Amino acid sequence: MPRTRISGTLSSPKVDLIIDTGNPFLNLTVDGFLKIGCVAATKAAAEEAYYIVKRGSISHHKFEDSLKKMCKEGAYWGTVAGVYVGLEDGVERIRGVRDWKNAMIGGALTGAVISAASNKNKDKIVMDAIAGSAIATAAEFINHFT
Structure with missing residues (x-):
């Protein structure tokens, strides 16, 4: 019996934003904050879009609430990521081992x-x-x- 084989790769787009604060440690922390903060804000936006579609309408008040949720989620998860990236880099520098x-x-x-x-x-x-x-x-x- 003949067989068919499908081969391919899936890759995500790469977005790089470089912010130079003059301190490599701070650069990593800010980079982690921005990248994960954007992911969290996008997740919140997708959730809110789902609820808008489910309800069938959106009000000015609900739209403002959605924006606040996006900012809050982005800031929270961005902070967690920034703290983690900074601490991991600090530990690596102290230990001298990667x-x-x-x-x-x-x-x-x-x-x-x-x-x-x-x-x-x-x-x-x-x-x-x-x-x-x-x-x-x-x-x-x-x-x-x-």
């Missing part, structure tokens, strides 16, 4: 810092540090093996 442990430590510190800024529950801070460490380490491994 490996997965930097992601693990940077993720743990990011989870703890972001959590501590939003609540005072020590157990929650520790759990968020563990989650941040696990997510960052998993992302590093996935990035390394693909």
Whole structure:
């Protein structure tokens, strides 16, 4: 029986925006903030578009609420990404080694810092540090093996 084989690649567009603050550490942090902040704002826009289509109409008030949600999500996730990128780079500079442990430590510190800024529950801070460490380490491994 004849077989057909399909081959191809899927790639995403590459967008690079270079902002030079004069400090390489700060450059990485700002870059992480902008890239992930834009992704989060786009996600919020897509969710809001879905709800608009589902309702069948949009009001001026709902439109303003959608814009506020996009900005809030972008700022939050951009901040998380900026903190993570900065901390991971800082850990790499301190340790003098580029490996997965930097992601693990940077993720743990990011989870703890972001959590501590939003609540005072020590157990929650520790759990968020563990989650941040696990997510960052998993992302590093996935990035390394693909």
